[in-house]
Amino acid sequence: MSLKNLGYTLLALVLLFLLYTIVFTESGIDPIRPSAENYSVDYNKLSEQAASDLQKYLRIKTVRGNEIQGALFLKSILEKRAVPVKIIEYPGMRDRVSLVAELKGKDQTKGGVILTNHIDVVEVDLSEWSVPPFEGLRKGDRIYGRGAIDMKGLGLMQLYAFLLMKDLKIPLEHNLMFLSVADEESRSRFGTRFLLQDHRDLFKGYEFLLNEGGAGSKDIAIKGSKVFNIQHAEKGAVWLDLKVKGDSGHGSTPPVKYAAKSMIDFLEEVQKLGTTTVIHDEAAAFFYELGAISGFPNSFVLRRSRNPLLKLILNGVIDSSRHLRAMTRNTVSITGVDSHPSGINVITSETTGTIDVRVLPGSSEKEMFEKIKSLGEKYGVEVSARHLEPGTSSPVDGSLFRILAGVVSAVEPGAIATPFLSPGTTDSSYFRALGFKCYGLIPVLFTSEEIDGIHGKDESMTVPQLKMGIEILFRTLVEYNHFSKQSSK
């Protein structure tokens, strides 16, 4: 081949690649637009009632315990509407209870939906709050209190949607459960994990869960945007204890190797495990949906997140956001290093540490542990696992996810839905591990300040937010039953 021909061939290849870049895009999600009857509901009136119930619920202090009082409150609302309620106590602990209420559907063997929420809340730092956190204070349209969002607010939206299904006598194709659990904030030993282990029968015929884990946001990702991030997956956790020993000595004459230095060299290398960006189909769909509401040139790049030519640009964006990094990478956090120092000129003989590694669904938590353990051998660092948990994922092409995605933009025009992978875990991870399909969404549009209130200060929820949440959840349940009926024809 002559030099000229080679030039033409190369030019043709470059043009072909450019053409591929322009034409080929990833794909987004596939929402199902609502098609069921839109029942006439006075959501304004309902959200005022829900607000008043939320005030009462927030006054019941359930900081990592005392769920019984919260459960009795929910029970009283359900029983007034003639819904039978079961309260299940963790053996030997009268305060740690969960609550179950059910509406039975036509086909009780499969397809049931569980609306799940937790009664416990986390503690508060009183010095940070500008309002009392356990008085259910209302100022204008806003109700303040620990748990207003996480998760008493969402729990009440679920309860109101559940009661609407009953009161309007919506024909149910499958079972519907309202489930309020204990102990979610302290890893669910007395709540979900106990129920799944000792009361598995409760969940026969159920297939789906609507839970916390994702939320709607406005103006956060992109100015003017309204984005409902529906959580469909959670990362796994690899929590490791580290220990290295060496000779002690004088700080003036350091040996080549000693404990503190070995630990630091090791940690330096472990951190490199968290630098590879992995974009799974769902992450590509997440970026694609954001692209749909972005201006050029971002829209061009976001819709082509796995294009090798554009990868560099996207990587820059991901690098600059800890949230995006957590969604697309295994991460390593150094959460403790201690060389047990005794004096500034003394080299000590032992250094201990802890790291919190989070793995994407699809990366094995056990393989990650083994990898870090063998790295440890290189530096003389002993690595032991305190807790290993796999990442979990539910499909985003299934009916309930697609229906929820369709309903949010019907209720809030101009809003989009994305498939969201959350770095932390919720009770959904225990259900997913048993095959349930779980989706997490607080169906409300929050500002970033409001989101900071979760586990933070001045947590609050407004009446219009309650209204939006009740409507989205109720219409999702209506559409789901409608869809099931159409599909079974």
Ligand SMILES: [Zn+2]
């Ligand atoms: Zn929560």
